[in-house]
Amino acid sequence: MTPSGVRWADHPAAVALAGRHRLRAWEPIPWVLALAFYFVFPKYLGFGTELLITILFAISLDLVLGYAGIVTLGQAAFFGAGAYTVGMLAKRGIWNEPITGLVLAALVAAAVGLGSGLVLLRTGGLTLLMLTLCTMALLEEAANLAHEYTGGFDGLDSLPIAPLFGVFEFNPLYPKTQYLYVVAVLFVCFVFVRTLVYSPFGQSLTGIRENTLRMHAVGAPVRGRLVLCYTLSAAIAGVAGGIWAQANAYVNLGTLGLDRAATVLIILVLGGYGRLYGAFVGAVAYVALSHFLSKIYPTAWQLGLGLLLVVIALFARNGILGIIEAAAHRLRPPRAAS
Amino acid sequence: MTVPLLETRALCRNFGALAAARDVDFRLEAGARHALIGPNGAGKTTFINLLTGVIPPTSGAILMKGREITKVGQAQRVKLGIARTFQINRLFRRLSVLENVYIAVAERVGAAPSMFRPAGARGDVVEEAMQLLATLKLTADAGRRISELPYGRQRLVELAIALGLRPQILLLDEPAAGVPSAESHIILDAIDSLPRDIGVLIIDHDMDLVFRFAERITVMVSGAVFATGSPREIGADENVRAVYLGRAGHG
Numbered sequence: 001m002t003p004s005g006v007r008w009a010d011h012p013a014a015v016a017l018a019g020r021h022r023l024r025a026w027e028p029i030p031w032v033l034a035l036a037f038y039f040v041f042p043k044y045l046g047f048g049t050e051l052l053i054t055i056l057f058a059i060s061l062d063l064v065l066g067y068a069g070i071v072t073l074g075q076a077a078f079f080g081a082g083a084y085t086v087g088m089l090a091k092r093g094i095w096n097e098p099i100t101g102l103v104l105a106a107l108v109a110a111a112v113g114l115g116s117g118l119v120l121l122r123t124g125g126l127t128l129l130m131l132t133l134c135t136m137a138l139l140e141e142a143a144n145l146a147h148e149y150t151g152g153f154d155g156l157d158s159l160p161i162a163p164l165f166g167v168f169e170f171n172p173l174y175p176k177t178q179y180l181y182v183v184a185v186l187f188v189c190f191v192f193v194r195t196l197v198y199s200p201f202g203q204s205l206t207g208i209r210e211n212t213l214r215m216h217a218v219g220a221p222v223r224g225r226l227v228l229c230y231t232l233s234a235a236i237a238g239v240a241g242g243i244w245a246q247a248n249a250y251v252n253l254g255t256l257g258l259d260r261a262a263t264v265l266i267i268l269v270l271g272g273y274g275r276l277y278g279a280f281v282g283a284v285a286y287v288a289l290s291h292f293l294s295k296i297y298p299t300a301w302q303l304g305l306g307l308l309l310v311v312i313a314l315f316a317r318n319g320i321l322g323i324i325e326a327a328a329h330r331l332r333p334p335r336a337a338s
Numbered sequence: 339m340t341v342p343l344l345e346t347r348a349l350c351r352n353f354g355a356l357a358a359a360r361d362v363d364f365r366l367e368a369g370a371r372h373a374l375i376g377p378n379g380a381g382k383t384t385f386i387n388l389l390t391g392v393i394p395p396t397s398g399a400i401l402m403k404g405r406e407i408t409k410v411g412q413a414q415r416v417k418l419g420i421a422r423t424f425q426i427n428r429l430f431r432r433l434s435v436l437e438n439v440y441i442a443v444a445e446r447v448g449a450a451p452s453m454f455r456p457a458g459a460r461g462d463v464v465e466e467a468m469q470l471l472a473t474l475k476l477t478a479d480a481g482r483r484i485s486e487l488p489y490g491r492q493r494l495v496e497l498a499i500a501l502g503l504r505p506q507i508l509l510l511d512e513p514a515a516g517v518p519s520a521e522s523h524i525i526l527d528a529i530d531s532l533p534r535d536i537g538v539l540i541i542d543h544d545m546d547l548v549f550r551f552a553e554r555i556t557v558m559v560s561g562a563v564f565a566t567g568s569p570r571e572i573g574a575d576e577n578v579r580a581v582y583l584g585r586a587g588h589g
Contacts, residue, residue: 013481018458210430219416
């Protein structure tokens with residue numbers, strides 16, 4: 001009981017905090033759409049698989065960038081680590097079972113994340129940004145040089161991935177299995193990240209993002225939390241990379257490239273970072289935009305994308321979801337505003 | 339002599355050629371209401387940063403209840419019971435007032451590392467945060483973002499976060515700075531009603547506040563302790579008046 005005689009739990013702010021992790025009515029929509037896509041567009045499942053993997057990868061970035069505020073350009077280092085783990089193990093005939101393969105991809109990527117995070121996260125700002133880029137470039141060059149194991153510039157193709165549960169074959173030309181497999185893995189990873197960001201740990205990450213100095217002053221082990229978050233994010237990126245290698249039955253240097261890292265960053269900015277669903281909205285918007293822009297202006301469609309990003313950076317810093325939130329806030333009856 | 343709550347011995351800190359703290363011998367007694375005053379650049383905030391472990395001293399020692407904590411890290415000192423507020427608000431601006439206090443309480447009770455339960459499921463943490471807000475008359479603002487609050491109310495959240503750590507030692511760096519005088523009484527009332535067993539060290543330029551609050555005053559000039567005594571002694575000290583009070587004080 002508070003002195004005013006009102007039970008604390010009845011206060012709107014306490015109710016909001018206590019209930020913010022509850023499932024909202026619209027939250028099943030992306031999953032319904034993902035499953036509907038399977039039935040409606042059977043010819044585009046390869047494209048759909050790629051899109052879902054991109055969403056998974058973008059979610060891993062959202063955890064570090066959107067929640068913990070770690071600015072990184074090197075997230076593809078972990079995507080590539082996961083992809084090459086699956087690729088090298090399968091090519092050498094050591095391990096090709098898909099699900100355990102993803103676990104191994106996650107572990108290897110997490111190890112890379114932990115190792116680099118322990119060093120990188122001592123820094124901040126531009127230094128950190130450059131170091132994440134360096135980590136990724138080092139891995140890419142290592143993969144290029146270790147030709148014997150990684151296939152160098154050519155990568156590893158025709159990976160012999162075992163059937164899922166020993167039954168469902170991965171057919172690169174007709175990727176029904178891949179699509180449903182990726183939907184399931186994305187769902188599991190998403191539930192994990194969603195649980196994480198609504199937990200006290202997730203709350204402390206947003207605290208670090210909002211004011212690192214204050215987090216030190218409330219006794220939080222800031223660097224340990226950041227390293228842990230970075231490692232978990234790396235593991236999820238590793239799963240994304242691993243599943244990409246499985247779905248396409250090949251790995252190449254592009255999995256470790258700046259292009260891939262920059263694309264997910266653009267996706268998050270477009271969709272809105274630190275918002276869980278920004279990855280979904282951003283990925284779909286990115287794909288749709290590049291499709292239409294390249295139809296209108298095939299040689300320089302990226303110019304249009306660039307201009308759009310400038311507009312978003314200037315006028316809608318929270319991306320598409322931010323615009324929707326602002327609109328919903330205006331339409332909502334004032335009573336519910338607090 | 340009793341063991342002081344917090345003590346520094348010959349504490350020095352140099353920034354290049356500048357001695358921001360020189361041979362500071364300082365004692366904060368249990369339950370103290372102690373003020374630290376001095377002209378701008380006297381090294382008051384540096385002293386707080388040394389006490390809380392934000393920066394390491396160049397030489398000298400810091401002791402809490404007789405135990406040396408000079409090399410103890412910042413987070414660990416908070417766990418030992420040393421909390422502070424900042425001269426300029428350092429809040430989680432895009433989070434609600436309740437979430438701001440929740441973060442502090444969650445750290446103190448060890449809930450913060452928990453990953454697989456929703457934050458709201460820690461009813462004990464939410465309840466304590468709400469009660470703290472009630473004592474500072476912030477209940478009505480609990481759901482608002484910090485960035486939507488007037489500055490004076492934000493200063494209260496600074497205090498609420500520090501109190502959420504249940505400190506034994508509370509270091510207040512200009513708690514009423516930037517607050518319109520019409521609202522500063524809320525801060526003063528809050529400070530007046532702090533639990534008596536907390537040792538409080540307050541830095542402020544506002545002499546009315548200092549003389550109303552403090553039972554003991556330390557004057558710092560150019561990084562060194564210039565004088566220490568009761569408010570009456572300090573107020574009557576001609577040297578203090580010359581270096582500080584006469585110039586920046588009541589006038």
